[in-house]
Amino acid sequence: MASAKNGNIILVENKDKKFGAADEYYAVWVQNTKGKEYPLLFTERELKVAIDRAEKNPEDIPVKGFLTDLFD
Numbered sequence: 001m002a003s004a005k006n007g008n009i010i011l012v013e014n015k016d017k018k019f020g021a022a023d024e025y026y027a028v029w030v031q032n033t034k035g036k037e038y039p040l041l042f043t044e045r046e047l048k049v050a051i052d053r054a055e056k057n058p059e060d061i062p063v064k065g066f067l068t069d070l071f072d
Helices: 044-056 066-071
Strands: 010-013 024-031 037-042
Touching: 037 044
Parallel strands: none
Antiparallel strands: 010 024, 024 037
16 A cells, blocks of 8 residues: 655635535645646545545545655
């Protein structure tokens, strides 16, 4: 299993907002297991759901590596 790395979550404006859509999103770039990078957009609610899931399942969270801690 690869060690986890820090990512930056950035608040971005929804520039071409459709009716009923969020005014803003939380954006983060991620890398999949094959090394391909792509962006993800979360609403505040979706981000809170993910945070709650992580807090309820700490045993499933990968441990950050020693070198990651040194260079982040």
